[in-house]
Amino acid sequence: MKILVFQHQEGEHPGAFRNYMHADGVEWDTVHLYRGEAIPEFAPYDALIVMGGIMNVWDGQEYPWLIEEKRAIR
Numbered sequence: 001m002k003i004l005v006f007q008h009q010e011g012e013h014p015g016a017f018r019n020y021m022h023a024d025g026v027e028w029d030t031v032h033l034y035r036g037e038a039i040p041e042f043a044p045y046d047a048l049i050v051m052g053g054i055m056n057v058w059d060g061q062e063y064p065w066l067i068e069e070k071r072a073i074r
Contacts, residue, residue, distance in 0.1 A: 008053030
């Protein structure tokens with residue numbers, strides 16, 4: 001299994017879930033959206049984890065990467 005993680009801030013990562021995924025042999029890639037990293041194609045992934053952060057879904061003007069993220073999730 002391979003999981004894609006959308007991370008919105010430096011400290012808002014999958015935390016303890018990383019230990020469980022590692023123990024179960026699950027691979028994951030993290031996209032640091034706040035750093036401007038591009039969202040990859042979803043085809044190689046079995047699941048998506050979207051982390052939290054200080055922003056709200058309507059804060060696209062302050063956090064422009066939210067627009068592309070919401071488009072990708074749709």
